[in-house]
Amino acid sequence: MYIRFLLFFLLFLLPFWGISQEKPQRTIFQEEIIRYSNALPKNENLSKVQRFFLEKEWDSTLVYASKELKSIEKQKNSELTDFYHFLRGYSFHRKKIYQEAKRAYSVISEQFVFQPYIVAYLGEIAAELHEFEKAISYFKKIDALDSTKTLGLRKGVIETNIGACYTHLEEFDKAEYYLVKGLKIQETTKDTLKLIGSYGNIANFYYNQYKDDLAIPYFKKALQLSRKLKVKSIESFRLKSEAAENMSIVEENRKDFVKALHYRKEYEQWNDSLNNQNKIWETAQREKQEAIKEKQKEVAILKADNRTKIAERNGFIYAAIVLLIFLATGTYLYRGKIKANKMIAAQKEALDELNATKDYLFSVVSHDLRSPVNALRKQHRKLKQHIVQHNFEALKTTIDTSTTISERMHGLLNNVLHWSLEQSQQLLYKPESLVVKPIIEQVLYDFENLAKVKSIALKTSLDTALVINFDRESLKIVLRNLLDNAIKYTESNGEICITTKADMTKNCIEIRDTGIGFSEEQLERMHNLTTLTVEKIDRSRGVGLGLLLCANLIRKHHGTLTFERNLPKGSIVKITLPKT
């Protein structure tokens, strides 16, 4: 039969958490860390490091401690850097990366508050790496310290550890001394678990040296103490079953099989409990996994749900966009159609007007030109006769008549030309400051002959300085037409007088004649000349193209054309223009 505890285990200084299942108690060490870090200047990383440290999230602690180390690199605050190096070292230590832990611990300065812990942990690491002598020297340093300066490090644990190291070095005397001493200190504390461990250690230590008498009481003490454990943790069941097993082995070796059986049964009972506990733990684990799976399923369902919702929403958006596009194009096309319709209507109107103009011009050509041409033919026949008869007197009058006829035709053709140019906006329009007098004189020059033939006196009373804003050729067209009209309707020995006047607001050109004048009806009609268009012209009523053209051109220059009766006989035609 062999003894279970062949190797001596170190009693780790590292605290046991979760001994009491109700509430995780904080060890003295943790309290010290909290107190220390609370005294440091607050920042986000520090609180994170603290939290991860307390939650034993070693990787996160490492990450944030390193980060914080980098950020405070330039501050040269040795206390802070020491603290973060310490946390790093501790985390490596807990992750069993001993070399890194040693390196982190080694850069910490001597003045650091947690120096005793560092020494103790270096000792533990040395022991873990089987450098027992080194470990002993570390542990002894702590052991030598005053108990007030150990910051809650338990001397009992330290001494037990020294004993364990000596045992490994097979220096049993020294080992015994420290183990016993450690045990005594442990007995004064209330850490039952560690005490049971210590009892076990020391019992095994004696038993291995075949000092059964010394060993057995310790085995018994361990068992008794373990029996008292009320906590239902795996750790406590393990301790109970080990203590019972040890006792059964001891009794078996002493050949007291009844007792051995009795202990064995106890061992099995605890073992079952342990297994049970394991099973419970496993079940709990499984349940947890089940719960996680359940949750994951839910998450998956929710995700899928979300996806369908997003797809639905996107569908709505696309539909809305498509609808909007339809609407926009519809509106656009509709408006285009309306525009096109409007354009067509406008074009139709313009075409109607043009058609009327065309009809009018045709009628002018067919009617107004036909009769003078006819008259010319007659005159030419007469001329022939006169030549045959050698009647030179008659010849002269006939030539004068035909000259008059051709002049009139020329005037008419000019009007037709100007009218069509004006209608198609092709007539030159370049208003300028014009001195009226020379223009009137130039136009009159052409009528001198005609007037003389009819014995009509042409008189003028012109203001030399009168300036109007008018297109030169347009003014000539207007004057020519009005004078032509005046001469046409004035009998022989009549008088035509052209006057220019200016007052404060307007300029005025007046043509008075002593002709046949206007009838009331004609005046009424000419009063409406401003609204007259080609379609409304009643050609038989005496308002011809010439007057219409005049009215148009004067209107274009912001003036008005008015007609009055000249008393006692004849008419007055007045062009009124705004002052320049």
Add this chain to the structure above:
Amino acid sequence: MENLHILLLEDTQEEADELMTIIQENEYIVTHVLNEQEAFKQLSQQRFDMMILDIMIQGKPEGIDFAQRLDAEGISIPFLFLTSVQSRVIFEKAKYTKPFSYLLKPFNVMELLYTIELAIETYHKQENTMSADAANAVIAPEFLFVKKKRKVVKVNVDTINYIEVSEKYCSLVCDEGNYLIKLSLAKIKNILANPDFKQTHRNYLVNIHKIKELYVEDNLIILEANHQVPFSERYKAAFLKDGLFFR
């Protein structure tokens, strides 16, 4: 007093003859050319006071091209376009050559003479002067353009005795008579840019070659033909400083 020399570009001999008759009746000197090449040749040989250009030469608006070419070569002479078309299209094209006037066929003598006046006025930027009233004249650096009966003649600026401010404008006293220039005295002085004309008074510009006697103390200048011009203190010093009058 000199008659004006006119260059006529007209491809139809008949129309040219008719036009030349009218112009010559009014004592203008005319040189008639049938095409552009001849016109250039004449321009290089003689000095012309103005040109009459028919727009349509052999059915093409060559008159406009000719005016454009003149402009490009920096030859600056007042000219007017002669056309039988009153359509805007041709005029729009002609507009870019900045004609100084235009004349529509058929025209009477009054219209032709008037348009010649207009062209000269417009060229010298003194619109509505002599065309409105025969008492007005147009002034250029070397000549005065004045109306004599129905025609325009040019008068050498040497014949000006003095120029006097008259209300808004200026009265110009010449050997042949008096004319009104519708410009300020300062502008006239600028146009003349002639050292022979000196200011003796705020309102007087005097041709120094016409001075006969100078009474400095009495602030009086006697010119030829017994014209009297006053002196003002302000201008006297500058006037005498030149020392031209103490020979």
